Structure formats: C-alpha cells, structure tokens
Amino acid sequence: MKLITAIVKPYKLDDVRASLDRLGVHGMTVTEVKGYGRQKGHTEIYRGAEYEVNFVPKTRVEVVVADRMADEVVAAIRAAAVTGKIGDGKIFVSSIEAAYRIRTGESGEDAL
Amino acid sequence: MHKSLARAGLATAAAVMSAAPAMAADAKIDPADTAFMIAATTLVLLMTLPGLALFYCGMVRRKNVLATMAQSVAATAVVSLLWFAFGYSFAFRGDGAVFGGLDRLFLSGIGIDSISPFANTIPEMLFMAYQMTFAVITCALVGGAVADRMKFSAFALFCALWLLLVYVPSAHWVWGGGFLARLGLIDFAGGTVVHINAGVAGLTAALIVGVRQGYGRENLAPSDLSLAVIGAGMLWVGWFGFNGGSALGVGSRAVFAIVATHLSACAGATVWSGFEWVKRGKPSVLGLISGAVAGLGAITPASGYVLPWHGALIGALAGAVCYFASTSLKSKIGYDDSLDVFGVHGVGGVLGTLLAGVFATAAISASATTPGVAGLLEGNVAQLGAQAIGVVVTVVWCIVGTWVALRIVDAVVGLRVSPEQEREGLDVALHGEAMGL
Numbered sequence: 001m002k003l004i005t006a007i008v009k010p011y012k013l014d015d016v017r018a019s020l021d022r023l024g025v026h027g028m029t030v031t032e033v034k035g036y037g038r039q040k041g042h043t044e045i046y047r048g049a050e051y052e053v054n055f056v057p058k059t060r061v062e063v064v065v066a067d068r069m070a071d072e073v074v075a076a077i078r079a080a081a082v083t084g085k086i087g088d089g090k091i092f093v094s095s096i097e098a099a100y101r102i103r104t105g106e107s108g109e110d111a112l
Numbered sequence: 113m114h115k116s117l118a119r120a121g122l123a124t125a126a127a128v129m130s131a132a133p134a135m136a137a138d139a140k141i142d143p144a145d146t147a148f149m150i151a152a153t154t155l156v157l158l159m160t161l162p163g164l165a166l167f168y169c170g171m172v173r174r175k176n177v178l179a180t181m182a183q184s185v186a187a188t189a190v191v192s193l194l195w196f197a198f199g200y201s202f203a204f205r206g207d208g209a210v211f212g213g214l215d216r217l218f219l220s221g222i223g224i225d226s227i228s229p230f231a232n233t234i235p236e237m238l239f240m241a242y243q244m245t246f247a248v249i250t251c252a253l254v255g256g257a258v259a260d261r262m263k264f265s266a267f268a269l270f271c272a273l274w275l276l277l278v279y280v281p282s283a284h285w286v287w288g289g290g291f292l293a294r295l296g297l298i299d300f301a302g303g304t305v306v307h308i309n310a311g312v313a314g315l316t317a318a319l320i321v322g323v324r325q326g327y328g329r330e331n332l333a334p335s336d337l338s339l340a341v342i343g344a345g346m347l348w349v350g351w352f353g354f355n356g357g358s359a360l361g362v363g364s365r366a367v368f369a370i371v372a373t374h375l376s377a378c379a380g381a382t383v384w385s386g387f388e389w390v391k392r393g394k395p396s397v398l399g400l401i402s403g404a405v406a407g408l409g410a411i412t413p414a415s416g417y418v419l420p421w422h423g424a425l426i427g428a429l430a431g432a433v434c435y436f437a438s439t440s441l442k443s444k445i446g447y448d449d450s451l452d453v454f455g456v457h458g459v460g461g462v463l464g465t466l467l468a469g470v471f472a473t474a475a476i477s478a479s480a481t482t483p484g485v486a487g488l489l490e491g492n493v494a495q496l497g498a499q500a501i502g503v504v505v506t507v508v509w510c511i512v513g514t515w516v517a518l519r520i521v522d523a524v525v526g527l528r529v530s531p532e533q534e535r536e537g538l539d540v541a542l543h544g545e546a547m548g549l
Contacts, residue, residue, distance in 0.1 A: 048438065
C-alpha cells in the first residue's frame, strides 16, 4: 500500500477530490497547512508596522491506496491540481506497512 | 466664508432659541431630557461593552484575545463600583477648586427627586450614571497601550488607583466646577478628561512597562480585524450618546453635536485612509477605522460648541495628525503603545481641545441665560489660551498620577507578566482559558 501526500492550492481541493472519486478512491484526509517553495509570501502592514509573511496557505490531501493504483492516483491528482503557475505544490509517495478498519477490524487492502 | 456660515449658524440658533420654551433656569425633571439621557447612558456603556472589547481584542494576537476583552469587562466592574462609592461625589460635588465633595459617598443623599446643578432637567441619579459610563471607558482605554503584557491583577488595581488619582480630579476640575472650568476651559464631552488622560496614561504605562517580546522583530499582526471593525462601529454609533448626550438634555445642541461628531469621524476615516493609500499603496480597513476613531476623539471637546463643517475639518486634521503620530512618530521614538491609545486618543484629544478654542461658535452654546462661548475665529483669542492651559494641566497631572499609580501597582502585585507567560499567551496564563484551534 502507498501513502500519497499531495500539497495543493486550497481552491484546487474540490477538483482533486472529484478526480479521485472518479478513480474509485472514496476516502481521504485533508489538512489546512501553510508552506512555501518557490512561491513568495506577501507583506502585511498594520498602522505602519510591516510584517513579511513567508508562508502561503495550502491544502494537504492524504490518501492510502493499493500499490497497483499509486501511479494512476498520482497522475490524476497532478492533472486536477496543476495550473502552470509557481505554487502548484508537490506530491509525495511513501510506503504504508499496515492498515486497519477500526469498525470491523479488517486489515490490509480490505481496510482501504 | 466663515463669517457667512457663522451668521447662518447664528440665525439658525436664534430661530431655535425663540421657538424653544424657557431653558435651563428651572431645575425640574423633564421627561424628554430624562428619556434621551437614559438612551445616551446606554449608548456610552455599549461603547465599552462590547464596543471597546471588540475593537481592542481584534487587534491583538489570538492568544491574548480573551485577556484583552477581560480588561474591558473588569474595568466596567471596578470603575463602576468605585464611582458609586466615591468617584461621583469627589468629581461632581463640593465647591473646591481642586478637591471635590464627600456628601454623596455611596450615593447617599441622592433621592428620587434629586437634581444635580450640572444637569438640572434630569434626575441626579441619571447624571451620576451617565458620568459613570465615561469613567469606565476612560479607564478601559488605557489598557490598549499595554496590551499583551500586563497582569490582570495589575490592570484591575491600576483602574482603581488611576480613577481616584487622575480621572476623578480631572473631571472635577473640568466639569465639576473646579479651577479649569473657572478658567473658562471648554470641553464638551471629554477631550481632556477622557482622551488626553487615557492617551497620556497609556503612553506613560507603555514606557514604564516596556515593549512586547519580539517587538520590531516578530509578527505581532492582529488576529481578527473583523472584530475590530465591529467594535469600531459600536464606538462610532455610541459616540452619538457620548457627544450628543453631553448636551445633558434633548434639543438642537445635542443634534449639532451629533452631526459634527459624525462628520468628524467620516473625515478622519477618509484622510487617514488617503494618507495610507498614497504612502503605502493600499488603504487598509484598520486605517479606515483608526481614522474614524481619531476624528471622533478629536471632535469630542468641541462637539457642542462648533458648526458641522468645523467638525469635518477637525476630523480631517485628526486623521492626518494621528496617522503620523501612530506610525512615524511611534517608530521614530520606539515606544510600544500597542493599540495606539496615545497616537489616536492622546494626540487627537490635544488637537481637538485646542481646536475647540479656535472654532467655538457662540451661537451654538448660547442659551436664554448665557451668551455662549466664542473662539479664535470669532475674535476671542483668550479662549485658545484657556484651552492650552487645560491641555498642559491635564497632561502634567496625568503623567504624575499615572506614574504614582503604576509605582504602587508594581509594588503590590507587579505590573508585567513573566516572559514565559507572555510567550504562552495571557488567555491561558492569566485566565486559564483558550480561544480554541
């Protein structure tokens, strides 16, 4: 099983969700994060006090899928999240050792 | 242009005066005045609860939001109880030029029919209550200068001591028949008593307590300016009671005060925002509300003495002067007046108190028994002198009284939280509460 972690622009979340849904991936975990890569932050000014804000809001989408689906899922996420502008985000793939469904106790791919 | 407007104002006021029944001479409770002043009292309390609480808490960091609100609530409780116990008596009783009277401690002697000589068409109890709301907001204002780093116990004790040492004497001198009133100082609703006092006390406290951790280096950005805007809205609307109600009765003078007040807020917002737009490229919502509050503070002493266009002009000047006081001046000198109590209220109060002496228009404050107060533009140079003396006396006594109050508080409970508490945030450290994720 593979954990696919995608950091995307927040407004792209729904496109990513819809595209995964079409692939048969019916669950995910989403977190609001902030970060930066090549995309610069911005400056805020409050009554003359200037603050450089380096971090940009992003959304992290995590899905765990069977090994054979990983490449498809990565491609689908990328297609849904890309805009061509700096700040589109990244996708990471890592290995998952075990998985369990809490309600039934199922494990492995049956838990996904 | 001024002379014809003055004549127009005079004509208007004369028409109003001839239409109105005999004013002021009879001390008798008037139901219309009483109803209006109950509404005004309510509006001014709203300015603190929750107006100032929201205005301030939106500008601090999330970890201090609840603590900042607690200061407004605590100030209301502490100051109201002490005003009832002795504040009202010391401020508005007695014939002393400097010291007030002791005959209304715990409001003893105020009966159902009692009337104060300072507001002779409403119940004395109501006059007391109205003045109480002024004392409350003045003390609450000071907290903004030392936001994010003062102990709650210190702030509560400070409110009590400062009320006694600074606010009450000042109110007596300016409004309670004391020596500044006898000198001819005009201060309709509190340019000196409220705004200069709060601003100068704030600056004094900010200098003594010291800058926030990370000031100038870390991100101290506001947590939620939408709350600040809501609070500013309550302040703006409430000010109709603050300045309008200072007429102490319903009528045209209250309306003139309200209109001058509103135009001052609008002009202040426009000018501050305009300066920001030019200097920084973007007009901020914080700039809009700050400019409005600057205008509101500046017009306060003049509101019942001037014409509406004076109000707009005073507001515009306040928007400009207070903008620079809160940005350039503050950064040049390096003090951490966190919520710009001095930059907005202190500087605005000084400006407005002086300008009241410039723009005072006799027709506005004239009554059946008095000729009204004229300012510089109507040929009365002496008024500006009286205003200047009022400003200097207020500033000097405020610095002295504030310094003494802070020294006592520091000796008894300590002024500032520990560095660890400041890091953790006052909500959790002082109150055991958190805003949540």
